[in-house]
Amino acid sequence: MSLLTPPRITGSSVRAGDRNFRFVTTGAGLTVLGVLAAIAAFLVWQSLPALQNNTGNVVTNQLWLPDADPPQWGIAVLIFGTLWTSIIAMAIAVPIGIGTALFITFYAPRRVARTLGFIVDLLAAVPSIIFGLWGLYYFMPEIVPAAQWLSTYLGWIPIFSNDLDLYTKSILIAGFVLAMMILPTVSAISREVFWQVPKGHIEASLALGATRWEMIRMAVLPFSRPGMISAAMLGLGRALGETIAVALILSAVFDINWQITEPGGNSIAANIALKWGEAAGNGRSALIATGMVLFFITLVVNMTARWVVNRRKEFSGAD
Amino acid sequence: MALRSDIHAPIAAGEDPLRLTGRRLPRWAPIAALAVGLLVGLAVQVTGVTIIGLAPVIVAVLVFLIVYTGWTLAVEGRRHAGDRLATALMYSAATLALVPLVWILVTVVINGLTVLSPQFLFADTMRNVNPRAAGGGVAHAVLGTVQQVGIATLISVPIGLLTAIYLSEYGRGKLARSINFFVDVMTGIPSIVAGMFIYTFWILTLGFPQSGFAAGLALTILMVPVVVRSAEEMLRIVPNELREGALALGIPKYRVILKVVLPTAISGIITGVMLAIARVTGETAPLLLTTFLAQDVNWNAFDGSQASLPTFIWDQIARGTQSSLDRAWAGALTLILIVVAFYATARILAARYAPKER
Secondary structure (H helix, E strand, C coil): CCCCCCCCCCCCCCCHHHHHHHHHHHHHHHHHHHHHHHHHHHHHHHHHHHHHCCCCCCCCCCCEECCCCCCEECCHHHHHHHHHHHHHHHHHHHHHHHHHHHHHHHHCCHHHHHHHHHHHHHHCCCCHHHHHHHHHHHHHHHHHHHHHHHHHHCCCCHHHCCCCCCCCCEHHHHHHHHHHHHHHHHHHHHHHHHHCCCHHHHHHHHHCCCCHHHHHHHHHHHHHHHHHHHHHHHHHHHHHHCCHHHHHHCCCCCCCCCCCCCECCCCHHHHHHHHCCCCCHHHHHHHHHHHHHHHHHHHHHHHHHHHHHHHHHHCCCCC | CCCCCCCCCCCCCCCCCCCCCCCCCCCCHHHHHHHHHHHHHHHHHHHCCCCCCCHHHHHHHHHHHHHHHHHHHHHCCHHHHHHHHHHHHHHHHHHHHHHHHHHHHHHHHHHHCCCCCHHHHHHCCCCCCCCCCCCCCCHHHHHHHHHHHHHHHHHHHHHHHHHHHHHHHHCCHHHHHHHHHHHHHHCCCCHHHHHHHHHHHHHHHCCCCCCHHHHHHHHHHHHHHHHHHHHHHHHHCCCHHHHHHHHHCCCCHHHHHHHHHHHHHHHHHHHHHHHHHHHHHCCCHHHHHHCCCCCCCCCCCCCCCCCCHHHHHHHHHHHCCHHHHHHHHHHHHHHHHHHHHHHHHHHHHHHHHCCCCC
């Protein structure tokens, strides 16, 4: 028996309580993955019936008659409407959102910046049904004269032309309202990205005599370009899936129409909300099929955007 | 060193070509330019030459931008003109971003107050109320919203909190990274897709009836990622010294998390939960697919359609009469008040219990 023998450590090295707790938390994390997988699986499974008995071409058909006999429907009109409204919304929200983010990060005094940031974030908390209600009864009357002006003076540009001489419930108005709804997303993510710009770059360019705008153009914007792109894409994801405001504002005409000042337009999500109540079995299955398409589109958009943001985070410590 | 003519404004006749600083606009220049813009805008307003709805405002802004930039270009040169123009544009963008919120809030409050009353809020329902007639109320919808959001909170807080603990305390490697990534992706799921999933899973496949509980499940899917993100952020700012100190005393890790880390972060976590509740309270689309509309009180969240504030507003807008529209606005005001109450509570909690800087 040597005195130098180390004492034997007794018991298991992991306590039961530790093991169980770790197990439970990991399980909770896995449910998140499970739910995402389940969403994809169930939407695909439940849309199969309508996809199988569809006599039209799912991609190109421009009718929506899933409850007719034989059923005939296609998603072209809905995809077009979804993308077109979202593009209009992006064209308005991205410049204003990035401008606001730049103002908050580089121009405003700290107190003002904080309040302004809070107010813009608060816009995200306004329920979409209220956006729709307000858009329909207060915003639309204000925009109609502007739409009239656009089609009168810029009508030679095809998208502004107006053959019906009606200006309400148009894609333009839906685009404006969508823009307000995605503004907080674009602005918040851009702000986060601008914060990550190394202080050294900013100070260096100012010290070399750059004006503030030159500093932003030469030090901030190049550094944050990927982040700004993903901010725009996250806004796009929001706009693509927005349902109620679009359903209330557009007049839900089922055809492809580029003219943004005319009444009309449609989107996948709005179409689901409007048709769900009256749809029979096959109709619901067809709606689920469109929902599945929406899910995968937003999934791809969000994954790309997040991937870019996360990649940025890893080497943003460079200072 | 003389000023470079390609950067600075050309040197005037009587000026010293060897001076070191460029000419600057006076400090009151932006205000003066803005005043000119406003005057022109006012003139447009008075003469009534309105081309488009907001013509005076647009004209005022344009005139301001042109005067201000042009003036700078003449006095300070091209670089400074660009700088001033960018500054002016950013101020405009920030002002523009404020407009919708203020406009919406004012509209909702003014229109909502016409029929809002305690009777409307807590006693009356839409049972046997003719769409054309005045009267009726949101009592059934408030009950539904409270139950559905309550269910969503009860389910999503444990899942979200445990996931956040996993991510901040245990998660290393591939699995943690992918969970982290997909939580972010999940925040972007369209709300109608969440409702559709619960419809296909809970109602079609498992055969349960439309119910407030199904709506609660749909809201859960929207709420979990928000709770995870905010809770994880709060757990991450708990100082490592606290964890190390407790672990060094021989306390098991799970007890360190439960007794040291969580209590330290709890106020921030509650704030995050409040914000998440405020987010999902206004969701309409998933409720339309999972519980649809109801005109009367339904206490049982597990069976049958249940009303809620957002679907109440949707229904009243669809009816399209003046009195139903009044009810829609009052419902909207109720909804806004609930959301603002949660937001305000969250802000107050966050301000009161924020970790103090040493």
